Amino acid sequence: MSTVKIWIDNQEMEVPSSYTILDAANDADIYIPRLCFLKDISETSACRLCVVEIEGLNTLKNSCTVKVWDGMKVHTHTKRVNDTVRNNLKLLAANHHFECWVCHREDNCELLELLRRYNVPNTMGENPTFSKKTHYRNISKSLTIDTSKCVLCGRCVSACNYYTGLGILDFNQRGFDTYVAPANNDFIDDAGCIYCGKCIQACPVGALSATSDEDLVIDYLNNDDYYVIAQIAPAVRAALGEEFGNPIGTNVEGKIYRALKKIGFDDITDVNFAADVTIMEEGTELIERIQAHLQGKEAHLPMFTSCSPGWIRYIERYYPEYLPNVSSTKSPQQIQGALIKHIYADMINVPKEKIKVVSFMPCIAKKDEADREEMKDEGVRDVDAVLTTRELARIIKRFGLNFNNLKDYKPESPLATYTGAGAIFGTTGGVMEAALRTVKVFLDKEDEHTIDFTEVRGKDAIKEADLVLNGKTYKIAVVHGAKNFPEMFRRIKENPNKYIFIEFMGCEGGCINGGGQPIVSSRDRETIDVCQLRAKALYTIDAENKIRRSHENPNVVSLYQNYLEKPGSHLAHKLLHTTYSKKEVFGKK
């Protein structure tokens, strides 16, 4: 590796020649502001806030993409640089709609942070001489786009392409009229978006957000007629702590339970329980398909998992010909909702019409999923409201709870019990691993019943492994991150009989990196492997759990004994399975 000698603010340093000025400054702990820069994802040098003075050059240069050269002398904090940054911030502020108190980025807005740091007065924004750009809003069940907050950094556009390859968000128009939205601000729900929410996490401000249902939930809680039941998803406990200053990867499960109780939920359940049920249904389905296949019947193998609503939106829009391959088992959120409304209601003696199920999810697509036509039975919705991890944090703050001081709590509901298998649903490979633990036991009597299937863990985009059942070897695969789906389908098409089971998750890393999770600052993203840390929290829960196979969850066993009879029974099908259909992109016109 060749190195060059450069000077930043008269500080001599030797850095790799592949470095940008910003890299070098970061290493030397020299602060350079930035807004549009997301390492490896968005390097467009558009915002002009990271400009520096380079001796010998006429104009200022952006430090984020300009590479160092030998003998380069950089100044980062001259008056010229400082005035420029302030003036650019003034321009951005003049076109920003400030309503910070209702903005979900009130505590971590990157623009606000810069405006504070540079003490920028909004004289231009308050001067009627200067016009405001046109504001566009685009609100679906899951996603809200509000261009009045947008600073046109382009990070969401890049992130959309980088993470999904779908290019749902793009710039419209040009110049001052430029705005980011789907084509012509067409309804986002119709634009092919899968609601992975990567755009929200890329956004430095509040231009993109999960459509909020916080007030709806508070209304439920304040209404004495309702019996409000919470359910929390596996990945939420591994991330919520970040909103309260805890290190990434802190498991705050007990505090969440306590917080929900304090906030006034009548009952608290855990989606991990439904994950165990999912394995019973999905595992049985897989076994049936394999057996049908062995009997020479049409079995639609490989079977695809169905837990990730982003993935479901993806396949319904982009590979509908493969819909028969998707497991008909509902996702854990919907299973839990259906169980609560149609079975648990009787157990606790509350009319199902009075029950409101509120999910806390790491995901914004879950909001859309709960709203699907298919997700109700006898006119009763499985799930009534879905809040993201971020919204949960806001509600906890709203109730004035001192989260970090809360004592751990363990709910009593049988629907809050779970095995280690249910816990790992929140990470890539987790659904597969949980399924394999059970399927192995059911199908392969001779095996020693492995618990840890480590080859499906980790961050490789597509993970393949062998599954040996009764001496016969099958191929399974795990793929996460929508941008990798086309490659998976290419492999399937290339060899249609190769795989029997594939886990798909819309987000890279799985639910722990979902679009509803706490936002990690653009600078931390450069140095911290967020997915790995959060996944570790889930694997620790799994490892420490006495029961690690879904079918061994005693409450799952009694659920089948007392109510559902057996996996795939008539009632199980009615409540716990669903259907999918082809959806056209930009089809509503």
Added chain:
Amino acid sequence: MGKIVITKEKELLLRKKIREHKQKSGPLMPSLHDAQEIFGCIPLEVQKIISEELKISVSKINGVVTFYSRFSLEPKGKHVIGVCLGTACYVKGSQAVLDEICNTLQIKVGETTKDELFSVEATRCVGACGLAPVFTIDGKVYGHATVQSAAKELRRIIDWETGTHEN
């Protein structure tokens, strides 16, 4: 705004052209030029066709369409009047000519009249600076324009159009 009609024939023609462009690198811009010519505009329905053929997302195509002023999302009027606002024309008073035309038609620059007969555009230099100021009607350049000459030409077309309508 008038809706455009996507006939099977035009759609096939566009698909054929796109497939030709696909043989070469960078097929999007040439495809958009063809689409604009075939349909007179490139609304989402047409963008969807291009998206299917080129495997480029509709939003990205729309981003390109709305970036370039030559591409339009809506059909233009039967007669397109352009007044050059290039420097040579501007310093010789083309703004007054433009204002006169807009006033007469009761529309703003970039708009189309309700009867879909006229669109008015402020064009960039058409390269006829020697004849400045110039305006164009349906591609024909009218040089040494004055407020009066523009009004006269416009009146001529309006009369002709209203005449045919009566027939």
Added chain:
Amino acid sequence: MKTRQDLNKIREENLKQIKLLDDTKYRVVVGMASCGLAANADLTYDAIEKEIKERNLQNITLTSVGCIGECALEPIVEVYDKDNNRYTYCSVNERKAKEIVNKHLEQGEIIYRYLIDNYKLLIDEDGNKYEAPKYQYRIALKNCGIINPTKIDQYIGLDGYKALEKVLFEMTPEEVIDVVTKSGLRGRGGGGFPTGLKWKFTAANKGGQSFVICNADEGDPGAFMDRAVLEGDPHAVIEAMIICGYAISASQGYVYIRAEYPLAVERLQHAIKNAYEYGFLGENILGSNFNFDLEIRLGAGAFVCGEETALIASIEGERGMPRNKPPYPASSGLWGRPTVINNVETFANVAQIILKGADWFKSIGTEKAAGTKVFALGGKIKNTGLLEVPMGTTLREVIYDIGGGLPNNKRFKAVQTGGPSGGILTEAELDTPIDYDNLIAKGSMMGSGGMIVMDEDNCMVDIAKFYLEFTVEESCGKCTPCRDGNLRMLEILNKITAGKGTMQDLEDLRELALMIKDTSLCALGQSAPNPVLSTLDKFYDEYLEHVVNKRCPAGVCRDIAKLVITDHCIGCGKCLRNCPVNAISGHVKQRHIIDLNICVACGTCKPACPVNAIISV
């Protein structure tokens, strides 16, 4: 596919025809570039053709050619005779055309009253010849107006594709780059970067695909040099691009041309087709082992695509948003490959440099800027048109000696060069020799060659506003300072021209301008404040008039302008007839008056007045 022997034969035959060395008696050319056609030159051409036929005249060749340069006087017809005389007839309508055939071609009688003013100087009625003005020197426009651009043979006849032959068979790529470098040729698109160096840097990255791009996205309002070259002599550009391809080992070229130039596109397409047929393009060019393909890509109405990285993005099928430099296209250009981008006029010089040598080219122009520059002279000038002068010619020579000065006895106020990226030059700066560095030192820039003359009726604040409106409309919207900052400047200017400006506004304007110049992502943004800064510097008084006295001295800014008719009025009624809002009244031969309650200060009446009696107060 032609052999080199074939080419020599074509060359010889066509040279004879063009130079009237065969039995041709007269060679008649009609300028049929865009502005000629806009003035109905096609009708003129048809009339001449018909008349020659009807009169059964022999040994006369009639040719349509590209831009002759005298745009204001189109249609132009030129007659060449055996004695090498050239007679330029201007504003030739069908009636005049017939007369020219009848008198000049049939009877040999020159019609002096139709000859262009400039050229009357060359030949007077007694047949005396005079020296042509020394200023014009044509390299890039060498063939424009002389050959038929749709006839490849005529191009070949005037040494066309000879440079390509020389390069392919006598020179190494390094030698080609060396000649271009030594010639001192610099980019004619505005930047002025040394062309040879650009080629050298790109060649240094060869290995794998490289590209040659010709930037023909001429977007400066008031500039049409590139259009004239492409319409009048497309092969000059094609030949140069092939030579460049050879020099940098590229096998693919693109001409990115604006779609607003349909005729140039058509002629270029035709020329490329011919070049393929003759074997100048394609595989094994002229039997060598060099391959080069050339394609046209159309722009779509985005000025910013004249910026090279935006142009590359556009060819790639993206929004034309500039990319940060470095990396420069020489290392990472089209599809990430090494790419040379030169503009039309730059390429149009290359073949001549190869043929005549670096020393010849260096001998023209100045030390730091070799060769010539084509300008499109427009605005308040008598001889609007296209001209090519050696670098170092002064602005005064261009405006007064070639351009003929200002019409209507108006006072010169300023000349604008460099389009929306350039600035204003004043009377005091007219003796500046034109080259890249001098113009930048005076707060303007060479730009691509637009040169707009302004007189006392032009308001400098309004002009700054005009350019800024253009930039605001054409800003791609990517970077903050250009997208937001330029609009804010425009809004301040709007306030000032509405008579509502304050002294603080002037300070804010300058601060914003300097910041935008300093930090914008691309050259469009960096140069966008130039028109504001240069007018602020040179016409600050005029800004003050607007701000302090709420008055527009030129009578342009409508909200504050007041037009009155002085007692110079002769009562001719021309102003009254021209007023679009009927604000003027008065009896014949009596002083007219303007009703200020009705007047919208559009200024239409001012040029209509034959005695300059309408002034603003």
